[in-house]
Every structure is written in structure tokens, then in C-alpha cells.
Amino acid sequence: MTQLHSLSVPVFKQMLGGLQTVLAKAEAHATARKIDPDALLQARLFPDMFPLLRQVQVASDFAKSVAARLANVEVPKLDDNEKTFAELQTRITWVLTFLDSLEPGQFDGADTREIVTQAGTPKEKRFSGQSYLLNYGLPHFFFHTTTAYDILRHNGVEVGKKDYIGIY
Amino acid sequence: MTQLHSLSVPVFKQMLGGLQTVLAKAEAHATARKIDPDALLQARLFPDMFPLLRQVQVASDFAKSVAARLANVEVPKLDDNEKTFAELQTRITWVLTFLDSLEPGQFDGADTREIVTQAGTPKEKRFSGQSYLLNYGLPHFFFHTTTAYDILRHNGVEVGKKDYIGIY
Numbered sequence: 221m222t223q224l225h226s227l228s229v230p231v232f233k234q235m236l237g238g239l240q241t242v243l244a245k246a247e248a249h250a251t252a253r254k255i256d257p258d259a260l261l262q263a264r265l266f267p268d269m270f271p272l273l274r275q276v277q278v279a280s281d282f283a284k285s286v287a288a289r290l291a292n293v294e295v296p297k298l299d300d301n302e303k304t305f306a307e308l309q310t311r312i313t314w315v316l317t318f319l320d321s322l323e324p325g326q327f328d329g330a331d332t333r334e335i336v337t338q339a340g341t342p343k344e345k346r347f348s349g350q351s352y353l354l355n356y357g358l359p360h361f362f363f364h365t366t367t368a369y370d371i372l373r374h375n376g377v378e379v380g381k382k383d384y385i386g387i388y
Numbered sequence: 389m390t391q392l393h394s395l396s397v398p399v400f401k402q403m404l405g406g407l408q409t410v411l412a413k414a415e416a417h418a419t420a421r422k423i424d425p426d427a428l429l430q431a432r433l434f435p436d437m438f439p440l441l442r443q444v445q446v447a448s449d450f451a452k453s454v455a456a457r458l459a460n461v462e463v464p465k466l467d468d469n470e471k472t473f474a475e476l477q478t479r480i481t482w483v484l485t486f487l488d489s490l491e492p493g494q495f496d497g498a499d500t501r502e503i504v505t506q507a508g509t510p511k512e513k514r515f516s517g518q519s520y521l522l523n524y525g526l527p528h529f530f531f532h533t534t535t536a537y538d539i540l541r542h543n544g545v546e547v548g549k550k551d552y553i554g555i556y
Contacts, residue, residue: 231522265542355556362530370538374433388523
């Protein structure tokens, strides 16, 4: 049996830790150069893409939602009212603590359990737990962590891929 | 036992297929607007980041290298001499064919087998197969597929996340 805890929680923790490092360097960059933090937090790669702040919210959303569904617990709701780097750090720390609260045993059988997203809407999708993680959860999660990094690199913040990758 | 074939090959195939769709739309965009294809292929988000063409080469490199090491076969070498969208498509198709040539049974025991990258160099790293895939291979692979997409979005190519995610 595939143990989905070991395939999801450590990856989310690694990458969210990396995201915290990247965001800390971005905030320090803004402070050192007297840049309005919103110049980074509201930066986008194109007008109809999410700005940095929303990319970070969505990345942390995928981490907590995917892990919660695989552990078969209610998906925690967050208020999405962050406005500062400090509040984004607090949000990520909250998600990291939530991830740590999940026991590996709660993921038993998750690989074959059916998971339904956006139930009852035209966008409803049904997955096995394994497919939900691999074909849907990880691609979306990595999309937003990478795009947050790309926005900051595009704005000249000195971060590197080592920061993005995090510690494992 | 974790079956690393099912955790790697289908994900790489899905995302490389998505990358092919994204690149096909980018080429069509350039053709329709009489844009020099190099204006996209050589576009970067920042001067010291890789341009689109190299992002695509590296994404396909991670897919073939990670899969080969997990399957315990020699890592195929590619010449990195692509210059056009058509040549990038051919490269990705080559990698997709290579991935299809690997049998699930070749991945037996890969989760605990030691994998050494950049052996004998100061950057040498040692992983279990599972850690090599989850902590190293997937984060790097997704980084380059996402950044290729972000470069094109930043340049106004009309692609969406659905294209990036691919078919699964």
C-alpha cells in the first residue's frame, strides 16, 4: 500500500519552509531599499495572473486542503485577509502546524479512497487519493510556490533555487 | 512497498504533455503575430535566469534523469542543441518515448536503493530513491515546467493553467 502521508506532508513542509525563506528575503530586500512592501506583494507577471500575496495564499491552501482530504479530516478554512509579509509568514506557520498535527495513520487507505473536489458544481472532479495527490495536488501546489518565487526573481530579489527547494 | 514507477512516470508524462500544449500555443502565437520565435525562446524573467528554451531542456532533463535513475538504467544523454519550437517538441517527444520504454518492474526496490547525484563532485548528494524523487526530482522538475509557463504568460501568450496541468 502506498503511504500517502510520506508522499505529501514532508513535501509540503519542505516547500513551504522554502517559501518562508524566500518571503523573508523579499521582505528584507524591501526594507533595505526602502521599497513599499506592496510593490512586491502586489506584483504580477501579467495583469490577469495572481499577485505574489495571492500566490502564497493559494500555495498554502493546496498544502492544507490536499493533506486534510487525504487524512480524511475537514478542510480548515482560512480567512484570506493577509496584507503583509508578516501575516503571510503567520499563515504558512499555521499550515505547517496543521500538517504536523496529522498522524500518518490517518492516511491509511487514502490512496484508493475516492476524493471529490468542488462537489455539486460543474467543476466537480472525482479522484482516487493517489491520483488526487499526484495528478492534481502536487502540480497545483508547485505551480504557486514556483510562481511566487518567479515573481520575486523578476523583481530583482536575490533569492536562489536553493531557497525555493528548502531543507529536507 | 512504494511503487515509484506509478509516482514518477505518469506525473512526468502528464506535465510534459502539458508543456507540449503550452509550447504549441506559444509557437502559434508567434506565427499569428509575425513575432520572431526567438523573442519567446530567448525570453527570461530576469537576466541571470534561464531563457524559455533552456527551461524546457532542463525540465525534460529532470524527467528522463530521475526516471532513469529510479529504473536503474543509464541516464540518456541529450545534445542540448535545440534552437526552435519544433526541435523542443521533438526533444519532449523523445523523452516521452523513453519514459514509455521503462517497465514498472524496473522500479522494484527503487524507494530504498541509494541514488548518488553529481558523484565525486563537491555537489555530490546521496538519497534513498523515494527521497530522490520527492525531495529533489519533483521540486526541480515542476520548477522548470512552471517557469517555462510563467515566461510565456509574462510575454502575453494566451495559455491557461489547464494547459500547464495537462491530461491525466
